[in-house]
Amino acid sequence: MRASPRPVFQTLFNGLITGVIMTLPALAVTLLFGVLKFPNFAVGAMMTVAAYLAFALNAQLGWPLLVASLVAALGMGFACIAIDQVTFKPLRERGAITLMVASLGLGFILENIARFAYGNTARSFVMELARPFRFFEIRMNREQMITIAVATAAMLLMWALLTRLPIGRAMRAVADNPALALVRGIESPRVIRWTWFITGVLLGVGGVLVGMDRALEPPMGSNYVISVFAAAILGGLGSPLGAFAGALIIGVVSELSTLVMAPNYRIGVPLMAIAIILIFRPQGLFGQPYIRR
């Protein structure tokens, strides 16, 4: 399947696409960590479920992929609010470990709902085929162009939301200092609902992009979990800008690593990245300095 050694620029470009796709889930992880202070291990499965939802609307009901994806992403946003009410809200005061274990269990449930419904066979969205085109020796296809456009639009919207809208500022305030935010009259349940909604939408769009880039299969989302966490940690957990940069770096470096080592061990890159960051700069590139009690 893999052709003879690809030129470096092609690999770089492919890595950039992987990184661009990962910016969305990495931002979701970091936002949620900022507000709720636990790493959500169900991110992968949430992407999977949203992608299959889009698949159901697109391939089975015949909706155009754009509409199907939008509905699936919004649906995932609302689903996340519901999931939080049922699963995480009762556990809120129990500490990060309990929430992590619950999110692990939730991930198993969601991924296997997709497996139950559609089996282990790989599937793909229905969209018209277009010939890949070349740009200075780099082969690009239309899906990759769409990916870049969609992810850029999502990032700009997120930036506007976090810096310009009251709810975004409230989210950043809660992430920064929950006690102070409470004193200033910021309603945390509302902030938490919004955070989950945005998380869900980001993961929904991310899931569709992954499905477009590769194929739809139950582990499609969980395959990205390590890289996404590595991206968020590299950028500094809780820092949206950091998640964006981290995702691009991890994507590009993972892909470049295939030039020098077996592509199957690509996942070693994010893993090494986490180890190196933790040893030399635990707060990540853009994170707050790390203060122990």
Next chain:
Amino acid sequence: MRGNDSGGEMISFLVLLGIVVCFSAILALALNFQWGLGGMVNFGLTGFYALGAYSSALLMLKAGANTFFATLGAILIVALVCGLVALVTLRVAEEDYFAIVTLGVGEMLRLVVLNEDWLTKGALGLTGIPRPLGDLVPPGQYQYFLLALSAAALLGVLAFLTVIQRSPFGRLVRAVREDDVVAATLGKNVLWARVRIFAIGGGIIGLAGSLHSFYYQYIDPTQFTNIVIAYAFMAVIAGGRGAHRGAILGAAAVMVLLEGSRFVKDAIPALDSDQLAAIRIIIIGAGLIALLIWRPQGFLREYRLKISP
């Protein structure tokens, strides 16, 4: 002829179930030590378990070790790897980071098993794994022997962990779980304690993996999926974090449910095996969350020193 056999088949099924319960319980005890007592989440459990099974099998098949030394080797290898993971990660990190790293290492181990064909035969798996005293015990009786052996291993692990738990080191383990800063302030070396906790748990995982390869005599990557980690966590939470006997009871209950659910397939023939596997994991995941919400303390209590009246 078949009809007369059904009683024997039932006994056989129960014996095999007993063996599976034993090594699941050993795995649950390992997780209970690392997470329940030591507070160190291990999301890479499946990978470490696979490492144990493959180490044991490869030591026998490639290095010609006998079953005893293969098991010992598997214990040491997994303990060493777990200790290293703890050493590298915990130098600076908090629990959340540790969980992520264990997840990544577990996944990496799984990939090695799947991709290093020259060593592990990849997706084909390893066959013809020798069993302890395989040529001395008659084949017809072997399952009873393996049950006895697994039960002995389980009791041995339980005794070992009980001794540790009641020793000064056991108090250190709980102190590190409850508040590492206080433990450090009292002059304890928290990092070293955590490395030992994780390594000891790893050794026990290696033992469970070794028993796994004796039992199946054939191992391949599909045996080491998320269901392993799901049921281990379920067993520990149901049993009550920190309670050894609870973890064993929890593992037994979960395995009986899992193995019992194969009869569901006969009841609902419309389900294919993938769907059945999916339902099992959905049920375990839901049970896990339900327990965390409604009965986080589990059903048994952790052993505590009591002041006698």
